[in-house]
Amino acid sequence: MGYARMARVVLASALARWLPASVGMLARDVALDVPGAHLGEVLEGVFERFPNLRGYVLDEHGAVRHHVALFVDGTAITDKRNPNQTLGERAEVYVMQALSGG
Amino acid sequence: MADTLLVSTRKGLFILKRKKDSWQIAQRAFLGDNIALCLVDPRDGNWYAVLDLGHFGNKLQRSIDRGATWSECTVPAYADGDEVTTGDGKPPRTAALRLIWALEAGASDQPGRLWAGTIPGGLFRSDDYGARWQQVRSLWDVPERREWAGGGYDQPGIHSICIDPRDAARVCIAISTGGVWRSDDDGASWKQTAQGMRAAYMPEDRKLDPNIQDVHRLVQCCDEPDVFWAQHHNGVFRSIAAGGDWKEITNVQPSVFGFAVAVHPQDGDTAWFVPAIKDERRIPVDGQVVVARTRDGGESFTVLRDGLPQRDAYDLVLRHALAIDASGQRLAFGSTTGGFWTTHDQGDHWQMLDARLPPVYAVTFAGMD
Numbered sequence: 001m002g003y004a005r006m007a008r009v010v011l012a013s014a015l016a017r018w019l020p021a022s023v024g025m026l027a028r029d030v031a032l033d034v035p036g037a038h039l040g041e042v043l044e045g046v047f048e049r050f051p052n053l054r055g056y057v058l059d060e061h062g063a064v065r066h067h068v069a070l071f072v073d074g075t076a077i078t079d080k081r082n083p084n085q086t087l088g089e090r091a092e093v094y095v096m097q098a099l100s101g102g
Numbered sequence: 103m104a105d106t107l108l109v110s111t112r113k114g115l116f117i118l119k120r121k122k123d124s125w126q127i128a129q130r131a132f133l134g135d136n137i138a139l140c141l142v143d144p145r146d147g148n149w150y151a152v153l154d155l156g157h158f159g160n161k162l163q164r165s166i167d168r169g170a171t172w173s174e175c176t177v178p179a180y181a182d183g184d185e186v187t188t189g190d191g192k193p194p195r196t197a198a199l200r201l202i203w204a205l206e207a208g209a210s211d212q213p214g215r216l217w218a219g220t221i222p223g224g225l226f227r228s229d230d231y232g233a234r235w236q237q238v239r240s241l242w243d244v245p246e247r248r249e250w251a252g253g254g255y256d257q258p259g260i261h262s263i264c265i266d267p268r269d270a271a272r273v274c275i276a277i278s279t280g281g282v283w284r285s286d287d288d289g290a291s292w293k294q295t296a297q298g299m300r301a302a303y304m305p306e307d308r309k310l311d312p313n314i315q316d317v318h319r320l321v322q323c324c325d326e327p328d329v330f331w332a333q334h335h336n337g338v339f340r341s342i343a344a345g346g347d348w349k350e351i352t353n354v355q356p357s358v359f360g361f362a363v364a365v366h367p368q369d370g371d372t373a374w375f376v377p378a379i380k381d382e383r384r385i386p387v388d389g390q391v392v393v394a395r396t397r398d399g400g401e402s403f404t405v406l407r408d409g410l411p412q413r414d415a416y417d418l419v420l421r422h423a424l425a426i427d428a429s430g431q432r433l434a435f436g437s438t439t440g441g442f443w444t445t446h447d448q449g450d451h452w453q454m455l456d457a458r459l460p461p462v463y464a465v466t467f468a469g470m471d
Contacts, residue, residue: 014157015158018158018161018174052174055158055159055161055176055177056155056158056159056161057158059159059198059199060179060180060198060199061180061182061196061198065157065158065159067156067157067158068157068158097157097158098157
């Protein structure tokens, strides 16, 4: 019997505030466990749970938005056009806003 | 006369109410978020707000209870393979939504119809209150589109959409930079109608090219829909031919440069502008905020100053930041330095809002409570 690999996804508070009110109104990071062995699969799992979030993280062509940063186990992904790298056991995927001015 | 104003700013949406003889901030929404513009749908009173979230892209929110609660709509999306090619030599780039720069409601017999103009130059249409959007391919596919260019932004954008009150199949849009385009068949086909506009800053053989004209804002008179006014990078233009055959108006005081224009909804001869020093400076002439008004179709202008700052004022008024209400009596405008002024007598007297707002991007009257 195989088992589903799970990733821990943390949505930074700036992103979590746009989740449905029952989840996002706390204005803090939101963490969830999502199955998937690849980053793309895990992201799809997040978007299944929160459909409106897709447009916040990805643009209409599926690329990670220019001002969104994705960290896998502490390292920022570099291929933002094709965010689908293989994930290790209990990977942590951190979704946050890139820092910018104003 | 309208007693509610929606003020879209760099740091939130401010809802102003008129109480006794002055306007006050009554409500705030999306505090801290960048609000590009709002639409008040005259058919059902619903409010729409375009959020330009720096990190997370453009979002569209709707309120059916005058701002008490909001819910998220979808936003227009470009198709895979759509490419922005511009006429100013920039390398082609994948087209992706940068900004909803115009949002207008369809006619009363088109419930749910919305039009959205965007950067990088696509026009979109929804027939279900913004739940789904279709790109108007007939405009995107015109060969001339590849000669459009960025005006205020890197990429071209549609900032004005005028729907003919007599016949909603007649739609006129303006592009910075790409001139004026008109459809007489509900967007099935388009023609360039900026003939008569002039861009003095362009090379000699391109000055009169309609497709390079940098219209800053286009407005249509509601009761005289053949009359249009345009504030253009090069000056002020007027059409009495349904958005074509433009005539230049050169005597606007103190300057012909600016971004905003408002036309009286019942009288196509009456219009207002907020002039600035042109181009590379973009500040009021002599540090004085003034409004220029014509009541004779641009034959003459009155410079209105009463109640406006006349010393050391560096307020710039952007293209969507001057509004007029349906009565044609009340106007309001806000500036990039957060100044905000209203008038109840067509600009003879102005009142400054007692607040220091964030930079103002758009001003919209919202009717009566």
